Amino acid sequence: xxxxxxxxxxxxxxxxxxxxxxxxxxxxxxxxxxxxxxxxxxxxxxxxxxxxxxxxxxxxxxxxxxxxxxxxxxxxxxxxxxxxxxxxxxxxxxxxxxxxxxxxxxxxxxxxxxxxxxxxxxxxxxxxxxxxxxxxxxxxxxxxxxxxxxxxxxxxxxxxxxxxxxxxxxxxxxxxxxxxxxxxxxxxxxxxxxxxxxxxxxxxxxxxxxxxxxxxxxxxxxxxxxxxxxxxxxxxxxxxxxxxxxxxxxxxxxxxxxxxxxxxxxxxxxxxxxxxxxxxxxxxxxxxxxxxxxxxxxxxxxxxxxxxxxxxxxxxxxxxxxxxxxxx
Amino acid sequence: xxxxxxxxxxxxxxxxxxxxxxxxxxxxxxxxxxxxxxxxxxxxxxxxxxxxxxxxxxxxxxxxxxxxxxxxxxxxxxxxxxxxxxxxxxxxxxxxxxxxxxxxxxxxxxxxxxxxxxxxxxxxxxxxxxxxxxxxxxxxxxxxxxxxxxxxxxxxxxxxxxxxxxxxxxxxxxxxxxxxxxxxxxxxxxxxxxxxxxxxxxxxxxxxxxxxxxxxxxxxxxxxxxxxxxxxxxxxxxxxxxxxxxxxxxxxxxxxxxxxxxxxxxxxxxxxxxxxxxxxxxx
Numbered sequence: 001x002x003x004x005x006x007x008x009x010x011x012x013x014x015x016x017x018x019x020x021x022x023x024x025x026x027x028x029x030x031x032x033x034x035x036x037x038x039x040x041x042x043x044x045x046x047x048x049x050x051x052x053x054x055x056x057x058x059x060x061x062x063x064x065x066x067x068x069x070x071x072x073x074x075x076x077x078x079x080x081x082x083x084x085x086x087x088x089x090x091x092x093x094x095x096x097x098x099x100x101x102x103x104x105x106x107x108x109x110x111x112x113x114x115x116x117x118x119x120x121x122x123x124x125x126x127x128x129x130x131x132x133x134x135x136x137x138x139x140x141x142x143x144x145x146x147x148x149x150x151x152x153x154x155x156x157x158x159x160x161x162x163x164x165x166x167x168x169x170x171x172x173x174x175x176x177x178x179x180x181x182x183x184x185x186x187x188x189x190x191x192x193x194x195x196x197x198x199x200x201x202x203x204x205x206x207x208x209x210x211x212x213x214x215x216x217x218x219x220x221x222x223x224x225x226x227x228x229x230x231x232x233x234x235x236x237x238x239x240x241x242x243x244x245x246x247x248x249x250x251x252x253x254x255x256x257x258x259x260x261x262x263x264x265x266x267x268x269x270x271x272x273x274x275x276x277x278x279x280x281x282x283x284x285x286x287x288x289x290x291x292x293x294x295x296x297x298x299x300x301x302x303x304x305x306x307x308x309x310x311x312x313x314x315x316x317x318x319x320x321x322x323x324x325x326x327x328x
Numbered sequence: 329x330x331x332x333x334x335x336x337x338x339x340x341x342x343x344x345x346x347x348x349x350x351x352x353x354x355x356x357x358x359x360x361x362x363x364x365x366x367x368x369x370x371x372x373x374x375x376x377x378x379x380x381x382x383x384x385x386x387x388x389x390x391x392x393x394x395x396x397x398x399x400x401x402x403x404x405x406x407x408x409x410x411x412x413x414x415x416x417x418x419x420x421x422x423x424x425x426x427x428x429x430x431x432x433x434x435x436x437x438x439x440x441x442x443x444x445x446x447x448x449x450x451x452x453x454x455x456x457x458x459x460x461x462x463x464x465x466x467x468x469x470x471x472x473x474x475x476x477x478x479x480x481x482x483x484x485x486x487x488x489x490x491x492x493x494x495x496x497x498x499x500x501x502x503x504x505x506x507x508x509x510x511x512x513x514x515x516x517x518x519x520x521x522x523x524x525x526x527x528x529x530x531x532x533x534x535x536x537x538x539x540x541x542x543x544x545x546x547x548x549x550x551x552x553x554x555x556x557x558x559x560x561x562x563x564x565x566x567x568x569x570x571x572x573x574x575x576x577x578x579x580x581x582x583x584x585x586x587x588x589x590x591x592x593x594x595x596x597x598x599x600x601x602x603x604x605x606x607x608x609x610x611x
Contacts, residue, residue: 065441067606085443085444104361104364104365112353117443119350
């Protein structure tokens with residue numbers, strides 16, 4: 001049985017919009033539009049999409065905070081809304097923009113309180129806390145009130161707080177938002193370590209695709225509340241034609257753009273002295289050999305496909321679709 | 329192997345004891361949270377004391393030639409005022425907008441992700457807050473008042489424990505009212521309107537601005553028995569000054585208990601209704 005199951009999950013919100021000086025009209029906005037998904041135990045799933053795509057709404061329905069308008073969701077065999085308090089004992093949630101810690105209390109007191117709230121045996125709590133202290137370097141600010149922590153420190157505290165009761169599923173909603181490079185690396189390293197153990201299922205929403213690249217083998221892209229891609233990152237590149245690039249630095253510009261079979265010229269820079277070829281069917285060796293016969297090569301480098309670019313293309317293509325639909 | 333005799337605790341105990349431990353831990357955390365803001369406590373204490381003098385002189389000026397008004401003598405009035413000044417902070421009649429703020433910002437989502445019902449969790453934290461306020465804000469006026477005014481000293485042994493029980497119930501009743509006022513944010517987003525109504529209404533109807541005995545008899549009786557407001561302040565103060573017999577005092581505390589249970593049930597009902605239509609602000 002999958003640890004997370006969604007069948008036709010849908011969430012609609014009613015908003016009131018101004019329709020005259022005094023009149024207001026009710027309008028229905030569909031945030032999540034029939035999502036079907038299965039997540040297996042121990043999987044690390046990246047759940048991405050542009051702003052307003054329905055990522056956080058999905059997560060809130062899976063955690064029982066929001067009631068779905070239609071469809072079915074099951075997490076750890078429980079119905080999130082009906083069994084919310086029971087489910088809370090089996091899942092952990094980190095919201096990058098919200099805190100589950102007690103603002104006025106030192107981090108240590110927050111952790112101690114969470115032990116009682118989640119009814120964790122003292123031994124298990126101590127063991128998990130020791131592990132998090134080691135991996136996330138918590139010791140230097142363990143006695144600092146949460147309100148005085150930096151964002152990076154707080155996020156490390158949030159991650160610990162979400163894991164102290166040993167959840168089977170960890171939901172992370174933009175956990176690296178606003179963090180500096182070092183803190184991001186600390187969070188990613190910790191999550192990668194957590195994923196390696198295979199005990200915890202991880203669902204991660206983020207706008208930082210480096211998080212996904214480092215952590216998730218499976219990527220689900222959602223837009224306008226619908227799943228538009230479900231597969232590996234490699235499959236995404238393949239589907240949207242992401243190509244590796246060969247960048248050739250020449251001694252002097254060629255009189256005419258070179259035509260290399262299987263590697264069309266992507267762009268020319270520096271007055272034609274830097275040429276960028278997209279690898280389609282040709283190999284790097286064939287491109288280099290072809291160019292060497294035409295010009296003196298100064299340097300050659302290979303650029304791997306950029307996930308940001310392919311995801312941006314995916315978002316744009318999805319966005320243009322509905323806009324072109326009559327009345328849409 | 330010999331037989332093993334296992335004593336299995338009844339299922340209710342297995343659930344009730346951890347529940348009390350969790351509840352106790354949140355109460356203790358509530359106490360610690362508020363104990364960190366000592367300067368706020370001192371500032372509040374000074375304000376309460378100044379207003380204590382003002383209110384005491386005004387009420388004493390209203391007494392007749394025999395030194396009585398609305399069933400209170402001068403000593404009872406002084407006790408009513410000074411204990412009331414201390415109780416203001418214990419029941420936290422005004423200024424609690426934490427839940428409304430969390431609804432408005434969407435942070436309430438994290439409250440719903442805990443394995444404790446939000447009403448239970450907020451109540452426990454509020455009792456912890458009240459515990460700190462009882463030490464820091466109730467005791468000092470009870471010491472300052474008798475230094476400047478002749479006060480009423482309880483004559484019956486049952487009065488003090490009954491007063492303490494009444495204060496705990498007053499905190500719960502007041503919490504229930506404040507929770508409901510805050511919960512309007514689920515529908516309105518901005519609770520300034522309900523909050524102004526609450527601030528004005530609670531002060532008058534709970535017996536803060538004047539003891540409800542100052543009102544005409546039928547109106548006082550209606551307020552006393554048909555609304556929860558007197559349970560917030562008037563009842564514990566009447567118990568302390570022994571305005572009624574001990575038996576009547578017990579009856580009034582019983583009525584407080586009824587209001588406390590009703591209001592907590594209503595809070596849970598409202599919370600359930602709100603969750604069905606919840607929109608988490610800010611994504």
